[in-house]
Amino acid sequence: DAGVTQSPTHLIKTRGQQVTLRCSPKSGHDTVSWYQQALGQGPQFIFQYYEEEERQRGNFPDRFSGHQFPNYSSELNVNALLLGDSALYLCASSLQGVWEQYFGPGTRLTVT
Amino acid sequence: QKEVEQNSGPLSVPEGAIASLNCTYSDRVSQSFFWYRQYSGKSPELIMSIYSNGDKEDGRFTAQLNKASQYVSLLIRDSQPSDSATYLCAVFSGTYKYIFGTGTRLKVLA
Numbered sequence: 143d144a145g146v147t148q149s150p151t152h153l154i155k156t157r158g159q160q161v162t163l164r165c166s167p168k169s170g171h172d173t174v175s176w177y178q179q180a181l182g183q184g185p186q187f188i189f190q191y192y193e194e195e196e197r198q199r200g201n202f203p204d205r206f207s208g209h210q211f212p213n214y215s216s217e218l219n220v221n222a223l224l225l226g227d228s229a230l231y232l233c234a235s236s237l238q239g240v241w242e243q244y245f246g247p248g249t250r251l252t253v254t
Numbered sequence: 255q256k257e258v259e260q261n262s263g264p265l266s267v268p269e270g271a272i273a274s275l276n277c278t279y280s281d282r283v284s285q286s287f288f289w290y291r292q293y294s295g296k297s298p299e300l301i302m303s304i305y306s307n308g309d310k311e312d313g314r315f316t317a318q319l320n321k322a323s324q325y326v327s328l329l330i331r332d333s334q335p336s337d338s339a340t341y342l343c344a345v346f347s348g349t350y351k352y353i354f355g356t357g358t359r360l361k362v363l364a
Contacts, residue, residue, distance in 0.1 A: 175352065184258075184342055184354035185298065198350035232297055234352075241286045241346050245297040 144169050146235050146246035154252045155223050163218045163249045167235030174216040175243060176208060177232040185232055191216050192238060220251075228253045257281060258345050260355035268363050273330040275358050277343030280324065286346035287319055287326045291339045292357065298342055302328060333362045 147166045155161050167174050173192045177185035187200035191210035210216045214235075220227055230250050234243040259278045267273045275289075286305050290298035304310045304317040304326065316329040326345075330337055340357040347353065 177354075182356070184356045186354070187352055190350050192350075200351065230297075242288065242300060242303050243344075243352065244300060245290075248297045 146171075146233060146244055148231075148233050148246035148249050150249060151247070152250045152252075154254060156254055157223055157225060159223050160219065160221045161223060161251060163220075163231050163233075163251075164215065165218070165233030165235075165246055166215045167233075168244050171235035171237050171244075172214050173236045173238050174210060174214065175234045175236070176216070176218045177234065178202075178227075179230040179232055179248075181229075188218070223253045225253050227251065257353045258343055258355040260341075260343050260358045262356055263359040264361045265358055266361045266363055267333050269333060269335060271333050271362075273333045273337065273360055273362070275328040275330075275341050275343075275360065277326045277328075277355055278324055279326070279343075279345045279353070281345065281347055281353075282321075282324065283348055284321075284324075284345045285348045287317070288344040288346070288352075289315075289317060289326075289328045290342040290344060290354075291337075292342055293339045330360075333360075335362050335364045338362045 175190040176188040179185045189199040194210045205221045230248045233246045236243045289302040292298045302317040304319045310317045314331045318327045342357045343355040
C-alpha cells in the first residue's frame with residue numbers, strides 16, 4: 143500500500159522565480175492538503191483540494207496556487223518567490239468524510 | 255490568542271515514566287483532534303485521533319478530550335528514548351481546515 147509521495151525532495155530557487163511541487167496521495171485517498179512548515183513551527187495550512195477544486199484556503203497570498211488532477215494527485219505552485227518562502231512543504235492526504243490525514247515526506251525549498 | 259496552543263518544552267521525562275502533553279484550542283465548533291509525532295528532519299506521523307469526550311487508548315498512548323474545557327492531551331506510558339520527538343496537536347475545524355499547534359518537544363532520558 144503506497145503512502146503519500148512528494149517530489150522533489152529538495153529544491154533551491156532564486157528570489158522571483160517560480161516553483162512547482164508535486165504530491166501523490168495515499169492509495170484510496172481523494173483529498174489533498176498542502177502545508178508550509180517553517181523551522182521550529184507547526185505546519186501552516188495552505189489549502190485543500192477535493193474533486194479537483196480548492197475548497198478551503200489558509201492565510202496565504204495568491205502567489206500560492208494549486209491544482210488537483212483526476213487521479214487525485216496534486217501540485218502546489220508558488221510564484222515570485224521570496225526569501226521567506228524557504229520552508230518544508232508538506233502534502234497530506236485523506237479520504238472525504240474520514241478526517242485523518244497522512245503526510246508525505248515533504249519538499250525542502252530554499253530560496254536564495 | 256493562538257487557535258491551538260501547546261507548551262513548546264522541552265519536556266524531559268526519565269525512561270519508563272509517563273509523559274503528559276497538553277493542548278488547548280479556541281474554536282468551540284472543532285470536531286476532530288489529532289496527535290502527530292515528528293522526528294527532527296522528518297514529516298509528521300499520525301499517532302492518535304479522537305473525536306468524542308473521554309479517553310482513547312492505543313498501546314502506550316492515551317488521548318484525552320474535554321470539549322467543554324477545549325482541552326486535549328496525550329499520555330505516553332513507559333516512555334522510551336525512541337519517543338523523543340516533537341508532538342504536534344492538530345484540530346479539524348469542520349470547514350475543511352486543519353490548525354496545528356507549534357508542537358511540544360519531548361526528551362526521554364535514558
